[in-house]
Amino acid sequence: MLKLNQKEVLMKKPLSVVLSSVMVSALFLPVNAAAYKVVEVTNGGTITGQVTFAGSEADAKKHTKVYTITKDTDVCGTGKREINYVKVNKGALNDVVVYLDKVKKGKAWPEDEKNATIDQKGCEFLPFFTVMANKGELTAINSDPVAHNIHTYAIIGKAKKTMANVSQPVQGSQVTKTVKLKKRSTGLKVECDQHDFMHAFVFVAKNPYYARVAEDGSYTIKDIPPGKYKVKVWHGYLKDPRAKQVTVKAGQTKTVKTFEYKNKKK
Incomplete structure (x- = not known):
């Protein structure tokens, strides 16, 4: 019995079968996400809230790292250098950004x-x-x-x-x-x-829908087109809390439940 190799089998398949296979394969190819589109936003909504730290200021200081300066001391200084990776002000966490995830269109940058x-x-x-x-x-x-x-x-x-x-x-x-x-x-x-x-x-x-928190942990994001959004927070050192789902209505201000950071490193 004559045996056909894989290439010959493919060549003998009906054209419609080959095209169907190609189309199915294309469904699993990676698709580039659509670029953010700038549109006019009228009567947009607003999101406000606060970001806090679950521990005390003493707990925050535990994340401070101390380095010994051993090089270029005439410029860099001498002794030790402290890096405060977690900065807390009366319970509010600083150096945090609150942002809306995967927004497809809205205000200009x-x-x-x-x-x-x-x-x-x-x-x-x-x-x-x-x-x-x-x-x-x-x-x-x-x-x-x-x-x-x-x-x-x-x-x-x-x-x-x-x-x-x-x-x-x-x-x-x-x-x-x-x-x-x-x-x-x-x-x-x-x-x-x-x-x-x-x-x-x-x-x-x-x-452009993001806000760096103030010293008291508060933030405000404005000119948001009405719709449902996922609100996230980002800190470079600590593990970020879970996102929150929020519905924004035209011209209204929505206060998001407080994001509380646990005393955990990423």
């Missing part, structure tokens, strides 16, 4: 919030926490008379993935990189490969 700049001064990242837009530009400036090496990582759950690793050997050097994070990541950890005591965080927004 504020131009002054699309990009971000981090300065390296006194062997410290300034600011320690900042916000920018996905596909925006992150600029790093070296204001010190010593070499720095800025290293950015996308935070993906408990893992980190290198996004940029650039040497800045001289004072005044400046580097700008476009930040493009995939859906599983919403923030960056920033470190210096020259100085292990330099750390910072960047929240990378996928749409």
